[in-house]
Amino acid sequence: MKRGVPLIITFVVGTVLIFSVFIPPMENLGENFTLFFDIIAVFAFFLGGGNLLRVHLTKLTRRKRDWEYSIVTIVGFFFMLACGLFKIGNPGDISASLTAEGSWFQTIYDNVFVPLGSTMYALLAFFVASASYRAFRAKNREATILLIAAFIILLGRTPLGTFVTGWIPDSFSVLQIPNLAIWIMNSPNLAGQRAIMIGIGLGVVSMSLRLILGIERTYLGGEDK
């Protein structure tokens, strides 16, 4: 019973969703089934919030490493939640738009969340540069090919790439670094990407069939009996 019900639900939902793609009268049924996703997503929001609090409160109470940052996370979480749910600091009444000019929610979004998010992403540039310096080495044949490809792509997207090979006549323009970069993106990259996508697609089909037919049961938790 404990395992039987989830297996039946998986089988029915999976089968209906597959058939809804191929049989037009079943299309609406398939769409109605997807409504369940929204319902589950609502619970996921609660679970996510609860998990965030659990992790950071544990860190805080046990004074684990960098516990001070957990205070910022918890305070930020509750403050934004209060601003969003109860519209604290919102001009107008509770029915006014959350993102109205001068609302605390929008002000914090514009002046804290946006710059912080951009900063986090911008840090990538520094780490990529540092990692390239320390790890991007021509250690073997494969690494050398990767290095040359990356080198051409990087150079091809800078004025230096145009400058270095700009003298090559148009009849051999394919050898100009920017054109080589385009060729790498459109040919070897494409071939690799397609191979990966086809592989993933086949993997998804086979895993889905295993799930629908009840062969794969690890998602139920516990031992596979």
Next chain:
Amino acid sequence: MSTKAKEILAITIIVIFCLIFYIRKVNGGEGILFSSLVAWLVIGAMVLSLVWILILTIRGRLISRRVVFIYVGIALALPLFMPFTQRIPISPEVRALYNSVETLKPGSKVLISFDFDPPSAPELQPMAESFIRLCFERDLKVIIMGLWPQGPQQANMALEKVLSDEKMKVKNLQYGEDYVNLGFQTGNEFVIQRMGSSFESMFPTDYRGTAYDSLPLVRNVKNFSNIDYSFNLSAGFPGSVEWVQIAVDRYGVQLGLGNTAVQAPQMYTYLNAGQITGILGGMNGGAEFEFLCKYKGKATKFMLSQSFAHMIVIAFIIIGNVAFFLGGRKSALKKS
């Protein structure tokens, strides 16, 4: 000097610089711009210092990663003060996207999905602004939505920027008639799937809480068959892949993409298969699109910084490999 003291010194210098620029901005001061001579001198000094690092590496002295960070920081910041402009060659995929918008008749409905959040905004926000600007210039009707919670807010920021332009003010664009923001809807790819039969079921109200039926622009928009063109700005999941797999393949939507540089290579497969009309990849794609739109936005402005940073990365890859080969040779000599 201890490492901690160096870090504090670096942060203090950055904060002082930021304060100076902020105070200048608040007081309405003009932006600082180097003369060409100063800019070339700065570039020359950087090249010489890199050569010096190369010599040090050949001599067996490796630099720490902090030095790499400083060089990247300088390479990103200094070009903002340089008077140079970078030639931007237009790639076929960007031109194709531009052409597909150009061919739309005035009054056509364009759906823009903002599937990104602030971390990806430096790359995608300039694309959003130039695309919306192009739509308004060509009298297209813009319908905005988001599969990411922060997407519609990013859309509002882009709209605000575009609408503050004098050229747009003349057009007297009205919310609900010329553009509308339907907001965020949870459900990832299932949202796209259900929009295939009914937009209203997914967005009963817009971002401001106005009922779908009360918005003249979308009142007659039932599903994708009423949309003339779609543009997806994506930084991951849910995003471009889902739009292609569901909106394009199942409902035959005409789709163009704007992606982060990291995501763009994956999307070329769809481009070559003819599933999408064009693609703007990373800041480079954004700058190319701005060039075509005859508009100098942030992407064009930041391209020089990105190019400088690329060149610094190339320089450090060379230096790193020199160190690797010399180190390998030395260890081989020791063994022999």
